[in-house]
Amino acid sequence: MASTFQTYLQLGFFHIFNLQAYDHLVFLLALCAPYVLQEWRRVVALVTSFTLGHSLTLALATLNVVQYSPQAIEVLIPVTIVLTCLLNLARAGRPTTRPVLRPAPEPVVLAWPNLLAAVFGLIHGLGFSSYLRELLGHQSRPVLELLAFNVGVELGQLLIVGLILLLGALLLRGLSVARRDWLLVVSGAALGIALVLLVK
Structure with a gap:
């Protein structure tokens, strides 16, 4: 049992770093772009909300409880990136009198960004499911996996967003580097990649 758990733990961990899953990496980059290192608790809450969303649909799709169109998911995943980037750009355009690195007085949990991340996670979970089903083969109830x-x-x-926050802190x-400039450049780059994915 421990060996099975460890095997699938490693598969999940390294799947995030697979270049074939770079759309997921781009989404995480866009999701974290508005935040700085001091706001790491808020970022962890966002990522966990996203994980809860994609864990739900990943399980349902892997167990064949829900059916979906892979072609539709291929379109919807970059759409989630585009929407996240547009929200970031709208935020960057707002005038502010706060110091550059002071966290905004937004609650860590139960805020609308967490809800949005969870909803987008539902879409990304369906994208993960085809990969996991290939790994599982014909297992009917792979709960541990x-x-x-x-x-x-x-x-x-969490490792990826930690690296993003550290890079942001360095810059x-x-x-x-101005926080607004960081947000504009990162969101603009992610938006460009997402648009390329949409027109492929």
């Missing part, structure tokens, strides 16, 4: 895979995905995501503090 699903749990381990989702935990691995969550750990991989904002070390090189005195």
